[in-house]
Each structure stands twice: as structure tokens, then as C-alpha cells.
Amino acid sequence: MDSRLISVDRWAQGSQVYFLTHLHADHTKGLSSTWARGPLFCSRLTAKLFPFKFPDLDLSLLRILDIGRWHSLSLVSHSGSETTFQVMAIDADHCPGSVMLLFRGEFGCMLYTGDFRWEATSERAKKGRDMLLSALKDDVVDTLYLDNTYCNPSYDFPSRQLAAQQVIDIIVSNPEHDIIIGIDTLGKEDLLLQISSVLKIKIWVWPERLQTMHLLGFRDNFTTNSTLTRVRAVPRYSFSIDTLEGLNTSHPTIGIMPSGLPWVRRPVEQNGDIFGSFLRNRYKRGKCSAQGEIQTLERIHQYMYSVPYSDHSNFAEIEDFVKLVQPTNLKGIVSSSSCYVEPIYYFGRLCGANQSTSQLRNRHKRKGSDEMVGTVCPDASYGDNNFVGSERKRGKTLKVKFSGVRLSRLSILRRKNHRGAKIVENNSDDQNS
DNA sequence: GCGATCAGAT
DNA sequence: CACATCTGATCGC
Numbered sequence: 335m336d337s338r339l340i341s342v343d344r345w346a347q348g349s350q351v352y353f354l355t356h357l358h359a360d361h362t363k364g365l366s367s368t369w370a371r372g373p374l375f376c377s378r379l380t381a382k383l384f385p386f387k388f389p390d391l392d393l394s395l396l397r398i399l400d401i402g403r404w405h406s407l408s409l410v411s412h413s414g415s416e417t418t419f420q421v422m423a424i425d426a427d428h429c430p431g432s433v434m435l436l437f438r439g440e441f442g443c444m445l446y447t448g449d450f451r452w453e454a455t456s457e458r459a460k461k462g463r464d465m466l467l468s469a470l471k472d473d474v475v476d477t478l479y480l481d482n483t484y485c486n487p488s489y490d491f492p493s494r495q496l497a498a499q500q501v502i503d504i505i506v507s508n509p510e511h512d513i514i515i516g517i518d519t520l521g522k523e524d525l526l527l528q529i530s531s532v533l534k535i536k537i538w539v540w541p542e543r544l545q546t547m548h549l550l551g552f553r554d555n556f557t558t559n560s561t562l563t564r565v566r567a568v569p570r571y572s573f574s575i576d577t578l579e580g581l582n583t584s585h586p587t588i589g590i591m592p593s594g595l596p597w598v599r600r601p602v603e604q605n606g607d608i609f610g611s612f613l614r615n616r617y618k619r620g621k622c623s624a625q626g627e628i629q630t631l632e633r634i635h636q637y638m639y640s641v642p643y644s645d646h647s648n649f650a651e652i653e654d655f656v657k658l659v660q661p662t663n664l665k666g667i668v669s670s671s672s673c674y675v676e677p678i679y680y681f682g683r684l685c686g687a688n689q690s691t692s693q694l695r696n697r698h699k700r701k702g703s704d705e706m707v708g709t710v711c712p713d714a715s716y717g718d719n720n721f722v723g724s725e726r727k728r729g730k731t732l733k734v735k736f737s738g739v740r741l742s743r744l745s746i747l748r749r750k751n752h753r754g755a756k757i758v759e760n761n762s763d764d765q766n767s
Numbered sequence: 768g769c770g771a772t773c774a775g776a777t
Numbered sequence: 778c779a780c781a782t783c784t785g786a787t788c789g790c
Contacts, residue, residue, distance in 0.1 A: 360781060366770075483780075516777090518781060571777050571783045593780060646780080 339409045340419075342435060342446050342479075347371060350409050353399075353421070355448025356432035357383050357520055367391045375399050377423055379431035382549060383520070399423040401433065402465045422469050425462045426450035428481075428645045429521035430550050434462075436469055442476035445659060447667070449481045451644070452651040455493050463658065475661040482666030482677045483646040484594055490649065491594055491642035498528040500641050501590055505533060505565060512587040514578070516570035519543070521645050522592060523550060526567055530555035538566040578637040588637055594644025649680075656681045 341349040345364035354376040355361060367390035375397045376384070384396060399405055401423050408418040419439025426432040428449040437444045445466075453459045484491075491497065505513050515526070519542075526537050536557045539547060547556045557563065573589060581587040632640045647655065656664065656677070664678045 358781070359783090364771095368770085518783095521781090569783075570781075574777060644780085 339411065340437070343448065345369060345371070351375060351407060353435055353446075354380060355426065355435065355446070356380060356429055357387055358429065358449070358518075361448070362387070370395060373397050375405075375421070377401065377431045377433045379550075380433075381431075383431055383546070386546060386549065387519075399433065399435075401425055402469075404438075404469075424465050424469070425458060427453065427456065427458050427462065430523060434466075436466070438473065443470075443473045444477045444479065445475050445661070446479040447481045447655075449483065449646055450655075451494070452647045452655045453493050454651070454654065455495065466658070470659075475659050477663040477665060478656070478659050478661035479665050479667050480652065480656070480677050481646060481668065482652070483668050484644070484648055485652050485666060485677045485680065487649050487680070489594065491644055494524060494643055494645075495528070497592065497641050497643035498525045501525065501592065501643070502529055502532050504588065504590060504639055504641075505529065508586075508588055510586055511564070512581070512585055513565045513590065514573060514581075514587060515565070515567045515590045515592065516573060517543075517567045517592070518570055520546065522567075522643065523547070523552065525592060525643055527552065527555055529565060533565075535565060536563045538563050540568065543567070575635050575638055578635075582637055588639065590639045590641055592641045592643035594642060594646055594648070652677070653681065 338348055339350045340353070341351070342353045343355055343361040345352065345362070350372055352372055352374045354365075354374060356377075357380055365388070367388045369388075370392055372395070374395045376399065378398045378400065381393075381396045381398055384391060385393065399421065404420045404422050406418055406420050408416055410416050417440055419437060419441070421438075422436045423433035424436060426434045426448050428451055432448060432450070434448055434450055435446045437446070451459075452462075501515070515537075517526070526539075529535075530537050536555060538558065538560050539556050541558050544556055544558050547553075560566065570591070575589075578587060578589045634640050664676075664681060666677045
């Protein structure tokens with residue numbers, strides 16, 4: 335089979351079928367309302383949300399993938415031969431509509447997690463686990479494309495349920511304060527719902543976000559009337575410490591930033607350690623305190639709190655997932671993340687083929703392997719499929735090796751000290767709900 | 768003017 | 778350092 339006939343979260347020309355794991359902007363980069371390169375497969379909920387983000391997109395291109403069901407699709411290779419493959423969507427528990435994608439075909443068996451959270455404590459994750467295991471049966475996952483956003487042992491944040499409780503605690507212990515919570519256009523709904531139901535209050539959201547909430551079926555917990563509540567969820571980018579200081583001149587207000595990432599500025603400590611001085615500083619305290627009870631809640635400013643509420647898996651969860659899947663090969667899909675190290679560095683010993691880091695430089699060898707590699711193409715800005723290895727050297731130097739054409743990308747990013755993800759479009763027309 | 772890409776900020 | 782996302786500038790058509 336020709337390579338690149340299937341694209342996942344990648345919208346360049348040349349594929350016959352396209353898959354979207356979820357509707358976050360960094361996964362739809364290259365997708366626009368005029369896009370029409372082929373059928374676009376996604377979950378039912380993602381399809382429902384689609385018109386909101388891409389009002390003019392031709393909806394007849396959308397194909398629904400039912401969660402937990404194998405779908406059979408066929409492709410015609412450039413040489414003219416037809417081939418079929420199967421795909422199953424499994425709940426990724428990252429944001430509404432998000433799925434992992436399991437592929438099975440002559441190229442082998444591949445699992446693409448998209449962004450995912452694998453919370454051992456959540457009912458949803460257990461369901462996903464059962465679904466995944468029964469789908470895999472005795473199949474071996476040849477390649478696992480893994481959300482390695484927080485693939486570093488330093489990332490040790492708690493469950494979202496617990497982090498949400500921390501937010502509630504802040505709200506309760508500041509009864510006279512207005513509360514502002516930074517969120518994005520999709521995601522963190524469960525946090526807001528938990529606050530709303532535990533405290534029995536509505537939460538203010540901006541008008542477009544209310545429409546999204548209604549689409550998701552949440553009717554009663556949200557409002558656009560700010561006189562009804564002291565808790566407001568606002569676009570994350572729209573407020574800063576400066577904004578908060580301004581607000582506090584008229585009314586006591588506390589800001590809460592839910593994120594798996596620390597929000598504090600880096601205390602300078604050069605030691606060349608692989609985990610980096612920054613992470614070490616943030617988490618050292620928590621890790622050394624009472625057994626497993628991590629206190630990562632931080633008051634980073636007089637009016638600002640950072641809460642470790644993350645829609646990505648922490649390191650332990652990623653590790654659990656890799657242990658469960660036991661893939662032959664493993665690739666990170668987030669190359670510009672805090673994880674400078676390919677996940678195989680940490681998990682090589684857990685993989686079926688018992689790989690070592692040195693194997694990063696070799697393409698996986700099996701029947702038809704040359705065709706398999708590159709068949710599923712993660713978005714280049716994230717998941718460099720051509721990324722074959724990385725190593726950290728002493729000090730701050732990072733050496734990255736690429737195979738193939740995209741040699742310059744990361745090195746350019748590094749030179750400019752700048753990240754690659756760019757927004758193409760965000761149309762949120764005020765229509766329907 | 769529009770889409771794509773980049774730059775910068777939070 | 779970086780999450781994911783926004784605004785605004787610039788380039789090519």
C-alpha cells in the first residue's frame with residue numbers, strides 16, 4: 335500500500351481519508367472551511383461541534399465513527415490496487431468528542447491516541463480500557479502514536495476530580511471574592527460542572543461558550559448573566575495578573591488557572607539535569623511530602639492560583655497505558671512539548687520488542703514495514719513522523735536527528751526560540767445552539 | 768479582500 | 778522551558 339493514504343490530524347494534500355481526533359485548534363491546523371480533500375472521519379460529538387468552528391465547511395464530507403465499533407474502509411493505492419482496513423474510535427477523555435483511533439490493516443495494527451487522559455480512577459477510563467482490550471484481543475499494536483505532552487517523570491499531577499476539589503476549596507475559602515477561571519473554547523467542562531453542582535451555583539461563560547455548552551447538552555449550569563454568580567469562566571488568554579490587579583481595584587477577585595503546566599516563572603538554577611531545573615523546582619516539594627500526596631496547588635500571585643487540572647495524562651498514566659498496550663514501536667506525537675525525549679526513552683523496556691533507545695534510529699523492520707511507516711501521518715507540527723530520535727547533551731544543547739526532509743523545522747524553532755503551532759482560523763459565528 | 772503563515776503574548 | 782489559544786502583521790494571490 336502506498337504511504338500517506340491515511341492522515342490523522344493532518345490536512346495536507348495526498349491522502350484518501352482524513353481523521354480528526356478532536357477539535358482543538360492545534361489539531362485542525364491546515365483545516366479550513368474551504369477544505370475539501372476527502373472524507374473526514376470523527377466522532378459523533380466532534381461532528382456536532384464542527385459547524386460551530388467551521389461554519390462553512392461542507393458537512394457532507396463528515397463521516398461519523400461510532401465509539402467502540404469497527405468501521406471498514408477501503409483505499410485505492412497509487413498503483414491501483416484496492417485494500418481495506420478497519421478503524422475503531424475509543425474515548426480519549428481529553429475534551430468533548432475526543433477519541434483515540436485504532437487501525438488494523440495490511441500495514442499492521444496502529445493506535446493513535448490523539449490527546450488523551452488515562453485516569454485510573456475514572457469510570458470513563460475503565461470503560462475505555464475494556465473497550466481497547468476487547469478490540470485488541472490478541473492483536474499486537476505495531477506502533478503506538480502516543481500523546482507525550484507530559485511524558486516526563488516530573489509531571490505528577492492528581493486526578494481531575496481532585497484538582498477540581500482544590501478549585502472548589504479556593505472558591506469556598508474566599509466567599510467574598512469574585513472568581514475567574516481561565517478556560518479555552520473546548521475542554522474543562524467537567525471542572526466547571528463539578529464546581530456548579532457542588533456549590534449549587536451557575537457559572538458565567540461568554541456567549542459563544544454558552545452555545546458550546548448547550549450543544550454539549552449542559553443547559554442549567556451556565557449563564558451569560560454576570561449578576562447571577564460570582565464565578566466566571568473566561569478565555570484563558572483574556573486575563574493576566576495585570577487584569578486581575580485591575581479588577582481588584584473595584585472588587586476582590588481571584589484568578590484560577592487550571593493547567594498541567596506550571597505557571598510560575600522559572601527560578602534560575604543551572605545544573606544541566608535532564609529533567610530541567612524548572613520542573614525540579616516546582617515538583618520537588620510535592621514529591622518529597624507525605625506518601626504520594628502531591629500538593630501542587632500553587633498560589634503564584636496575590637490574586638492568582640495555578641491548579642494542576644490537566645486534560646493530558648500525567649507520566650504515571652502514560653506509563654500505565656504503555657504497559658497495557660505493549661506496543662512493538664512507540665512514537666510521541668508532540669515533538670514540541672516539554673518532553674524533549676522520545677517516549678521510548680522511558681518506556682523502551684515496556685515495549686513488546688524490547689527496544690532500546692538505539693533503535694530509534696532504525697525504522698521498524700517487519701513484513702511491509704517500509705509501507706507501514708508513514709501511512710498514518712500525524713500533523714507535522716506536532717508529530718513528526720520523521721522524528722527518529724533525540725538526545726539531550728550537557729548544558730542546554732539539544733541535539734535532534736531527523737530522517738528525511740523536515741530536517742530544519744525544529745532547529746529553526748530552537749534558533750528562534752519559538753514554538754511552531756499557529757492558528758489558522760477560529761470562526762465562531764453566532765448561529766444556532 | 769482572503770487565506771496562509773509568522774510573530775508575539777498569555 | 779511549554780499547555781493551547783488568541784490577536785495582529787505580513788506575504789502572495
